Amino acid sequence: MNRIFKAIIRRIKSLFLSSTAKRHGLVGQPELWKIKRDFQINYLQAVGLKPHHYLVDIGCGTLRGGIPLIAYLEPKHYYGIEFRDFVLEEGRKELKENNLENKAPVLLVSKDLNTLDMDNKFDYLWAFSVMIHMKDEIADACLSMVSKHLKSGGSYYANVNIGEWAEGNWEGFPVVCRSLQFYQTMAAKYNLLVEDVDDLKSLGHDTGIEKQDSQRMLRFYKS
Numbered sequence: 123m124n125r126i127f128k129a130i131i132r133r134i135k136s137l138f139l140s141s142t143a144k145r146h147g148l149v150g151q152p153e154l155w156k157i158k159r160d161f162q163i164n165y166l167q168a169v170g171l172k173p174h175h176y177l178v179d180i181g182c183g184t185l186r187g188g189i190p191l192i193a194y195l196e197p198k199h200y201y202g203i204e205f206r207d208f209v210l211e212e213g214r215k216e217l218k219e220n221n222l223e224n225k226a227p228v229l230l231v232s233k234d235l236n237t238l239d240m241d242n243k244f245d246y247l248w249a250f251s252v253m254i255h256m257k258d259e260i261a262d263a264c265l266s267m268v269s270k271h272l273k274s275g276g277s278y279y280a281n282v283n284i285g286e287w288a289e290g291n292w293e294g295f296p297v298v299c300r301s302l303q304f305y306q307t308m309a310a311k312y313n314l315l316v317e318d319v320d321d322l323k324s325l326g327h328d329t330g331i332e333k334q335d336s337q338r339m340l341r342f343y344k345s
């Protein structure tokens with residue numbers, strides 16, 4: 123009941139939003155959009171992303187993080203994967219509005235990460251605020267896909283909820299909380315190791331919202 127009530131309130135609010143705010147709202151709270159956009163490029167550059175690298179943005183949404191990454195990377199070096207086609211369509215509009223179509227990013231709708239084969243290997247794979255929305259079997263498919271596509275020496279970064287909070291729901295996706303051990307065990311199935319880097323706040327993600335800033339950044343890599 124509470125969930126239905128919240129959905130109705132969200133719907134009513136959305137009727138009063140500008141089209142830009144509506145687009146931003148497809149991937150989270152519009153008022154946090156700029157913080158979350160800036161964090162992604164700043165963090166990836168801080169961990170060594172260079173224009174010649176190849177990167178996959180898993181769950182790229184409307185290209186909130188994608189646009190600065192596409193601008194920074196060489197043409198055809200950015201791959202964005204998204205589950206919801208209407209959301210990626212908004213991303214394509216962002217790309218056009220930012221005059222970045224010449225960068226020719228590869229933008230793919232994927233309903234099943236198990237069957238995704240990009241015929242390329244990547245220096246970085248990135249899933250910002252996406253693994254927190256994956257059921258166990260989807261997280262498993264994600265790590266299998268990562269292992270298949272990660273260059274040796276490359277890194278896959280994902281922020282996650284570690285601990286035992288009450289789980290929730292966002293736009294039809296679950297909001298999940300797991301132990302570090304869960305990720306280590308699942309990663310080992312695919313020959314990946316896991317480093318618990320730090321909490322997001324220490325890495326420059328400062329929204330003032332404890333639940334978001336205290337998420338952990340994990341780095342997965344090949345042994």
Ligand SMILES: C[S@@+](CC[C@H](N)C(=O)[O-])C[C@H]1O[C@@H](n2cnc3c(N)ncnc32)[C@H](O)[C@@H]1O
Pocket residue numbers: 148149150158180181182183184185186187188203204205206209232235249250251252255256260295
């Ligand atoms: C909170 S949004 C974050 C979007 C983007 N990473 C960003 O930071 O702007 C999460 C996105 O992940 C997408 N998503 C969730 N599960 C997915 C999956 N299994 N494969 C691809 N995309 C997925 C959702 O549709 C949504 O657009």
